[in-house]
Amino acid sequence: MDYWERRWATNQTGWHRQNFNDLLTKHWPNINAPVNGKVLIPLCGKSLDMLWFADIGYDVTGIELAPTAIKEFFADNDMIPECINRGNYNEFSSGSFTILNGNVLDFKPGLIMADAWYDRAAMIALPPQQREKYIKQIAQQTKSGAVGLLITYTYPQNEMPGPPFSLEDKDVRILFSHGFEVEQLERIELEDEKGRGLSSISSSVFKITKK
Ligand SMILES: C[S@@+](CC[C@H](N)C(=O)[O-])C[C@H]1O[C@@H](n2cnc3c(N)ncnc32)[C@H](O)[C@@H]1O
Structure with a gap:
């Protein structure tokens, strides 16, 4: 089991917060980011900040290595994602959320083309x-x-x-x-x-x- 999957499997996820990040909610409204559109959240874990972006109108694309994190994100937020195998990675999606399961360094150039990232x-x-x-x-x-x-x-x-x-x-x-x-x-x-x-x-x- 890889380092990150082990951290998730053993609940060593001290970085995870039960609130929206206050630096996000403070600064995002002032940085002239495109409103709506697609926001990319690399190494997303099961961050609640993804919900904050969806609430203000973005489509969220996360990238995450650990399947456990992705499954917990959807389950914790009462969603049952559709899972599509895209060859070398799996894509989980429900509503405004798409999470690509794989190494952030490995995705094909131009796949996501986000308007903003966090x-x-x-x-x-x-x-x-x-x-x-x-x-x-x-x-x-x-x-x-x-x-x-x-x-x-x-x-x-x-x-x-x-x-x-x-x-x-x-x-x-x-x-x-x-x-x-x-x-x-x-x-x-x-x-x-x-x-x-x-x-x-x-x-x-x-x-x-x-x-
Ligand atoms: C420190 S956590 C932060 C998670 C999230 N950004 C947050 O604020 O809660 C880092 C996350 O990145 C994932 N990760 C680590 N290396 C990765 C990689 N190369 N590609 C994709 N995800 C990765 C880990 O599984 C973990 O969920």
């Missing part, structure tokens, strides 16, 4: 050496002008093994320097997270626009 605990969940490939996927699965909201953590990496992996603000700017515009919206020092034994930890929020 990254909470997604890029920072991937090993740092996969970041460039991940951004290439975001570029290949979104339309020109698509707007993304990215939430990161920054902490001394030598004080804790990931995931989540630390991602510095300057590295966000470097990684998205080709084909995107980056605007930092907020940086918050997280005093209450220092209990993990970290000397410092902050969270940053970025608006990222695909040119």
Whole structure:
């Protein structure tokens, strides 16, 4: 069993929240994201934020490696998804929600073509050496002008093994320097997270626009 499926199978899903993410609800209305359309949520888990997007009129396309997460998302929200085998991945859908079961790095370019995307605990969940490939996927699965909201953590990496992996603000700017515009919206020092034994930890929020 792979690392993430094991985390789901053993209920080690401490990242999962029972509320909508407050940085999402605070910033999304102000970033001029296309209204309605399709929002891509890579590494979606069973995030309730998917419900928030559907409530305001988006079609949601999630990508998730662990079948358990997908099954729990639909079951927890009283939906019975249709499952279609698309060859090298399964597609689960019900109403406004479609979740593709597979590795985010493996999907065919142009498959999704989203108008917007939302990254909470997604890029920072991937090993740092996969970041460039991940951004290439975001570029290949979104339309020109698509707007993304990215939430990161920054902490001394030598004080804790990931995931989540630390991602510095300057590295966000470097990684998205080709084909995107980056605007930092907020940086918050997280005093209450220092209990993990970290000397410092902050969270940053970025608006990222695909040119
Ligand atoms: C830290 S969780 C965050 C989930 C969700 N974004 C949230 O905020 O609740 C990361 C999720 O990504 C999934 N995942 C990890 N690596 C992946 C990959 N390469 N492709 C697709 N999903 C992946 C894991 O199974 C897990 O559900």
